[in-house]
Amino acid sequence: MSDSILQIRGLGKAFGGDWVLEGIDLDIRRGEFLTLLGPSGCGKTTLLRLIAGLETVSAGSLHLQGRDLTPIPAERRPVNTVFQSYALFPHLTVFENVAFGPRLQGVKGAELRRRVADALETVKLGELAARRPGQLSGGQQQRVAIARALVNQPLMLLLDEPLSALDYKLRKQMQLELKQLQRRLGITFVFVTHDQEEALSMSDRVAVMNAGRIEQLDTPRRVYEDPASLFVARFVGEANLLPARVLEQRPDGLSLELEGKPFEAARPQRFEPGGRVHLLLRPEDLDVWSPEELRRQPEYQARALAATVEEVIYKGAEVDLLVRLESGVQVAATAFFDEEDPTLEYQRGERVFVTWPAGWEVLLPFEDAS
Amino acid sequence: MNRWLKGSYLGLVYLFFYLPIGVLAVFSFNDSKYRLTWQGFTWRWYESLLANEELLQVALNSVLLALVSATLATLLGTLTAVTLYRYRFFGKKLLFGLLYVVILSPDIVMGISLLILFVSLQLPLGFWTLLLAHITFCLPFVAVTVYGRLSGFDDTLTEAARDLGASEWVTFRRVLLPLLMPAVIAGWLLSFTLSMDDVIISYFVTGPTFEILPLKIYSMVRIGVKPEVNALCTLMLGITLIMVLAAHFLLREQPT
Numbered sequence: 001m002s003d004s005i006l007q008i009r010g011l012g013k014a015f016g017g018d019w020v021l022e023g024i025d026l027d028i029r030r031g032e033f034l035t036l037l038g039p040s041g042c043g044k045t046t047l048l049r050l051i052a053g054l055e056t057v058s059a060g061s062l063h064l065q066g067r068d069l070t071p072i073p074a075e076r077r078p079v080n081t082v083f084q085s086y087a088l089f090p091h092l093t094v095f096e097n098v099a100f101g102p103r104l105q106g107v108k109g110a111e112l113r114r115r116v117a118d119a120l121e122t123v124k125l126g127e128l129a130a131r132r133p134g135q136l137s138g139g140q141q142q143r144v145a146i147a148r149a150l151v152n153q154p155l156m157l158l159l160d161e162p163l164s165a166l167d168y169k170l171r172k173q174m175q176l177e178l179k180q181l182q183r184r185l186g187i188t189f190v191f192v193t194h195d196q197e198e199a200l201s202m203s204d205r206v207a208v209m210n211a212g213r214i215e216q217l218d219t220p221r222r223v224y225e226d227p228a229s230l231f232v233a234r235f236v237g238e239a240n241l242l243p244a245r246v247l248e249q250r251p252d253g254l255s256l257e258l259e260g261k262p263f264e265a266a267r268p269q270r271f272e273p274g275g276r277v278h279l280l281l282r283p284e285d286l287d288v289w290s291p292e293e294l295r296r297q298p299e300y301q302a303r304a305l306a307a308t309v310e311e312v313i314y315k316g317a318e319v320d321l322l323v324r325l326e327s328g329v330q331v332a333a334t335a336f337f338d339e340e341d342p343t344l345e346y347q348r349g350e351r352v353f354v355t356w357p358a359g360w361e362v363l364l365p366f367e368d369a370s
Numbered sequence: 371m372n373r374w375l376k377g378s379y380l381g382l383v384y385l386f387f388y389l390p391i392g393v394l395a396v397f398s399f400n401d402s403k404y405r406l407t408w409q410g411f412t413w414r415w416y417e418s419l420l421a422n423e424e425l426l427q428v429a430l431n432s433v434l435l436a437l438v439s440a441t442l443a444t445l446l447g448t449l450t451a452v453t454l455y456r457y458r459f460f461g462k463k464l465l466f467g468l469l470y471v472v473i474l475s476p477d478i479v480m481g482i483s484l485l486i487l488f489v490s491l492q493l494p495l496g497f498w499t500l501l502l503a504h505i506t507f508c509l510p511f512v513a514v515t516v517y518g519r520l521s522g523f524d525d526t527l528t529e530a531a532r533d534l535g536a537s538e539w540v541t542f543r544r545v546l547l548p549l550l551m552p553a554v555i556a557g558w559l560l561s562f563t564l565s566m567d568d569v570i571i572s573y574f575v576t577g578p579t580f581e582i583l584p585l586k587i588y589s590m591v592r593i594g595v596k597p598e599v600n601a602l603c604t605l606m607l608g609i610t611l612i613m614v615l616a617a618h619f620l621l622r623e624q625p626t
Contacts, residue, residue: 085526087524152535
């Protein structure tokens with residue numbers, strides 16, 4: 001691809017015979033915000049460190065703008081890292097921390113002062129240049145770390161869980177600022193996180209990783225709405241998984257047996273008759289009706305699944321329900337207060353019916369892991 | 371009651387520790403040559419000490435030896451600690467263990483083995499053999515002090531320096547060394563005091579050409595403790611105290 005800045009092919013990393021990363025193929029596009037998302041130990045930080053040059057490659061290759069990165073040591077790669085712990089030099093002032101990189105490039109005098117001031121201005125820290133890192137708050141240290149990396153005008157900025165040490169409110173604010181910064185500077189950001197909400201809200205593309213591999217690389221929307229595997233479905237957002245049996249495969253759809261009833265899936269996915277599949281449904285896709293309400297919804301009546309309300313969790317803008325289907329499967333549903341249903345009154349033990357808009361289900365191969 | 375008991379117990383412990391030193395300091399100001407009773411305050415012994423040119427020359431020798439050996443031991447010890455921390459190599463654990471062997475081995479064993487070594491190498495005993503011996507027993511103390519500070523070191527700092535374009539040397543010079551400086555200086559002060567007051571090892575490896583203070587005092591005491599010796603020891607105690615306080619101050623946890 002012409003617009004890709006970094007090509008990763010067959011990349012692998014082993015620590016003492018243990019492969020923590022295997023067969024990674026990834027094209028990072030120029031100017032995109034790419035997030036590596038996964039649980040701890042999935043290899044996302046290792047992948048970032050391989051790009052930075054802080055780990056040596058065990059297999060495969062990395063090409064930055066067509067140039068092989070493998071023999072180039074970290075100190076000569078045109079990429080910079082924002083570390084999880086910020087790694088600010090405690091003995092240097094904020095100014096000297098930011099000036100560290102440019103000084104090594106031979107930048108001096110007025111030019112150095114201008115570049116450092118610009119970088120600090122970018123992260124809105126201009127007035128704190130004379131302080132030491134120990135005198136700054138966590139959020140301010142975070143900004144210094146970003147300025148210290150950006151001042152070198154890297155081709156790519158690598159961020160290793162940079163927001164994980166901040167409290168919730170500050171994290172939200174920094175997410176927005178980072179995204180705006182990336183858009184304004186047009187620099188490629190590679191962002192590592194285990195927080196799926198962070199990944200979805202900030203990224204142009206998300207690479208969901210598990211056990212040293214990339215499970216899915218796609219836009220946040222596709223990753224959430226059309227997960228490629230059960231792992232992705234479970235890791236990104238809340239997922240209800242309903243087991244079903246394939247009755248018949250047709251060109252335009254699939255006949256299933258779901259909760260003892262026939263069910264027609266609209267999506268033309270390929271599964272063997274007699275085999276089992278999982279239906280993925282997000283809590284907010286589900287509607288929960290009382291018997292009287294369902295009577296007024298004729299189009300849903302045939303497909304509605306009977307259930308019992310087990311838990312009602314009021315959350316202000318929404319109500320979360322846990323209901324149990326007749327087969328014993330527990331399902332989470334989120335109902336929002338809106339003009340259709342301004343009251344949302346449910347009782348525990350109440351008999352209800354669960355439906356969802358036709359075609360919103362996602363079919364995934366059955367995996368016996370719960 | 372309980373508090374009072376604890377307090378007096380602690381008092382006794384400290385009395386046991388510091389009474390002899392206190393007596394020594396007090397008698398350096400006692401206006402009597404032989405009697406161990408208080409005869410009045412005097413600076414007399416300090417004055418005669420300063421007038422004793424031979425003794426001053428010996429003291430100067432000791433300071434020179436301590437300065438040079440502490441500096442060289444600090445240099446080598448710091449590099450040893452950084453090497454042990456930063457690099458993986460064959461025999462690393464053994465090398466680390468050997469540091470403690472030198473720290474823990476009895477001075478008498480060190481003295482004799484160094485003497486045998488120097489004699490078999492046919493080195494003339496004097497300044498150079500003293501210097502080598504002092505570097506040998508100071509180095510592990512520096513290495514252990516600096517290593518102690520390194521073991522609490524945030525590895526990502528050196529990674530950040532590399533990421534920003536710093537070579538191994540620049541990382542050492544501009545990140546590692548400044549952060550290690552308190553431990554390096556503390557190691558130097560420790561070496562200086564160790565070298566200043568070593569008797570046993572020096573006794574074996576010294577020669578007639580280069581006399582040092584601890585040995586001089588030792589030979590003076592053999593014909594009776596003169597008040598000048600008290601005064602000299604009080605001065606040395608003062609210097610040591612200042613150095614210990616300085617080392618303690620430097621090794622304090624600094625807010626980062």
